[in-house]
Amino acid sequence: AQSVTQLDSQVPVFEEAPVELRCNYSSSVSVYLFWYVQYPNQGLQLLLKYLSGSTLVKGINGFEAEFNKSQTSFHLRKPSVHISDTAEYFCAAINSGGYQKVTFGTGTKLQVIP
Amino acid sequence: DGGITQSPKYLFRKEGQNVTLSCEQNLNHDAMYWYRQDPGQGLRLIYYSQIVNDFQKGDIAEGYSVSREKKESFPLTVTSAQKNPTAFYLCASRDDRRGPTEAFFGQGTRLTVV
Numbered sequence: 001a002q003s004v005t006q007l008d009s010q011v012p013v014f015e016e017a018p019v020e021l022r023c024n025y026s027s028s029v030s031v032y033l034f035w036y037v038q039y040p041n042q043g044l045q046l047l048l049k050y051l052s053g054s055t056l057v058k059g060i061n062g063f064e065a066e067f068n069k070s071q072t073s074f075h076l077r078k079p080s081v082h083i084s085d086t087a088e089y090f091c092a093a094i095n096s097g098g099y100q101k102v103t104f105g106t107g108t109k110l111q112v113i114p
Numbered sequence: 115d116g117g118i119t120q121s122p123k124y125l126f127r128k129e130g131q132n133v134t135l136s137c138e139q140n141l142n143h144d145a146m147y148w149y150r151q152d153p154g155q156g157l158r159l160i161y162y163s164q165i166v167n168d169f170q171k172g173d174i175a176e177g178y179s180v181s182r183e184k185k186e187s188f189p190l191t192v193t194s195a196q197k198n199p200t201a202f203y204l205c206a207s208r209d210d211r212r213g214p215t216e217a218f219f220g221q222g223t224r225l226t227v228v
Contacts, residue, residue: 009154032214043118043204043219044157051214090156094214100164101172102147102206102217106156 002027002093006105013081014113021076021108023065023091030096033074035065038088038107047089050074061085086112116141120205120220127199127227135190135223137205145208146188147217150174150201157204163188164210192225199227 005024013019025031032051036044048059055067065076074091091105118139127133139146145164149157159172163182177196182188188207192199202224206217 006156034216036219041202041222041224043120043221044206044217045219046216049216092217096214100145100208100210100214101159101162102208103159104149104157106154 001101002029002031002095002103004091004093004103004105006091006108008108009106010109010111012111012113015083016080018079019077019081019085019110021089021091021110023074023076023105025072025074025091025093027093027095031093032096033065033067034092034094035059035063035074035076036090036092037061038090040087044090047076081110081112083112083114085110118205118207118218118220120203120223123221123223125223125225127225129227130194132194133192133199133225135192135203135205135225137188137190137220138186139188139205139207139218140186141207141209141218142185143207143209143218144185145210146182147206147208148172148178148180148188148190149204149206151204151222152201160190160203199225201225 034049035047038044050067058064088107121136147162148160161180163169179191205220208217
């Protein structure tokens, strides 16, 4: 079984400043990693995903994430945030093989301050 | 348009009553999932199904039941045995025939038990 940890429950950041949202995972088998964004009272929307290949993946809305196998991390970054980025962000993992469970972290609320 | 439809968006029920949340998808996905979301706890897996007429308990299945009689539909029943049913419920689906693909989410149902 895998687990996903998002250590920061809330991250305040000023508009146009850079941001990093942290995600760490653990698994006994290969995992595939995803970042989702959720706006209030809505479902989750995929930002980006890492399946294989280049460890730096780019997603929508200017976000990117880097897969680091040695540190078991998949941190999400954006060089300059906008007010519209205020939302909750979830890191998720899917195990390889067998029943493919999707496991989510507890989420990080990004608050962009004007 | 293809997607996942959850209904209703808001649902109020009296304590002790069973209630069924609807989830329908026209994405031709085999795998479907139900999650419960509470503030600060992220998404917790209730049940998942990878094929018609088969489903598996997730991490918090007690007090819930599901059925998967059709590929398109995965209804969730919140029974009177669920001690604290008030929450935001999210349904998701995946095309797991293509390996580790992302999950697609509905817009959620907010259940309030009074």
